[in-house]
Amino acid sequence: MTNIDGIVAIMLFIVFVSWSFAYFFAVFPGQVPQTMAETADTVSGDVVSFLTVDFYEVPVRHTASGGAANAVFFFDYVWPNEGAKNSTRVYNNSGTPLACNITGNRLYWRSDVDAGANYFTVTYSDESGTMNCTGGGLGVPANRTMPWSAVMKGRLSWEKINSMASHGYPAFRESLGIDSDFRVVVNVSDSVTFYGPPTPNASSVYAKTTRHATEEGQQAEISVLVW
Numbered sequence: 001m002t003n004i005d006g007i008v009a010i011m012l013f014i015v016f017v018s019w020s021f022a023y024f025f026a027v028f029p030g031q032v033p034q035t036m037a038e039t040a041d042t043v044s045g046d047v048v049s050f051l052t053v054d055f056y057e058v059p060v061r062h063t064a065s066g067g068a069a070n071a072v073f074f075f076d077y078v079w080p081n082e083g084a085k086n087s088t089r090v091y092n093n094s095g096t097p098l099a100c101n102i103t104g105n106r107l108y109w110r111s112d113v114d115a116g117a118n119y120f121t122v123t124y125s126d127e128s129g130t131m132n133c134t135g136g137g138l139g140v141p142a143n144r145t146m147p148w149s150a151v152m153k154g155r156l157s158w159e160k161i162n163s164m165a166s167h168g169y170p171a172f173r174e175s176l177g178i179d180s181d182f183r184v185v186v187n188v189s190d191s192v193t194f195y196g197p198p199t200p201n202a203s204s205v206y207a208k209t210t211r212h213a214t215e216e217g218q219q220a221e222i223s224v225l226v227w
Contacts, residue, residue: 036206036226039180044208044224046176047184051164051222055155055215056084058122059148064113072142074108079124086131087215088124095217099135108138122147125215127157156212156220161186161193169196185223188214203227 034042062073079085090100090109098120100109111120164172164184173182183196199205209223 036204040206040208040224040226043178043180043182043226044210044222046178047182047224048210048212048222050176051156051160051186052154052212053125053127053157053160053215055125055153056123056150057153058124058150060120060122060145061148062113062118062120062143062145064115064118066115068112068114070110070112072108072110072138072140073120073145074106074142075145075147076106077122077147078105081126083126083129084124086129087127088122089132089216091121091123091217093119099138100133101135101138102131102133107133108142109133110135110138120145123215125155125157127159129159154212156186156188156214156222158188158214158216161188164195165193180226182227183225185225186220187223188220189218199225200227 058077060073060075064071079088085102088100088102088107090098090107092098092111098109098111100107102108107122109120111118167175181197183194183199186193186195205225205227207223207225209221212220212222214220
């Protein structure tokens with residue numbers, strides 16, 4: 001009987017200790033270190049987040065009743081801030097930038113049109129500071145159009161790329177809260193920007209590459225190398 005009581009006591013003790021450990025780790029979970037591949041993903045996400053801006057596309061449609069013609073169009077718009085107004089661009093359906101002008105809150109642009117439906121895209125972000133729609137003498141009369149709802153996307157910003165390049169590496173790394181060393185390679189239509197120290201020969205280097213579009217519609221690739 002004594003032996004059975006001892007066995008039962010030992011089993012209860014094991015169960016209690018196991019439950020205690022399970023409770024402790026549930027309440028105070030340990031920090032599981034990231035793998036280097038996971039660290040590369042994290043660092044890449046931080047860098048890409050810094051280099052991109054909220055970018056808005058506003059679709060516009062105009063139906064022309066006559067034949068092919070060159071015409072001026074306009075609509076009134078409430079931009080969220082002056083930066084958004086300054087960064088505004090207008091493109092035709094094939095992605096060609098069009099001459100445009102902003103007077104007050106009225107946006108004008110000139111384009112060739114064909115009979116039937118013609119589509120345009122107005123874009124802006126709130127990060128750029130230089131006025132893009134400075135074309136003058138667009139002429140009259142102008143055709144009123146109605147913008148559709150703006151669609152927000154993330155786009156790579158040249159202003160942010162230049163801002164990164166102008167910052168010292170230690171301060172930039174600290175501002176993003178990154179502990180690992182890293183190097184950034186930004187390739188925009190074969191124009192390449194390098195940032196950060198060269199990769200070491202004696203360490204394993206992990207890379208994360210993502211593809212993006214710039215505010216101007218150029219194709220870009222961002223590679224972040226981490227060690």
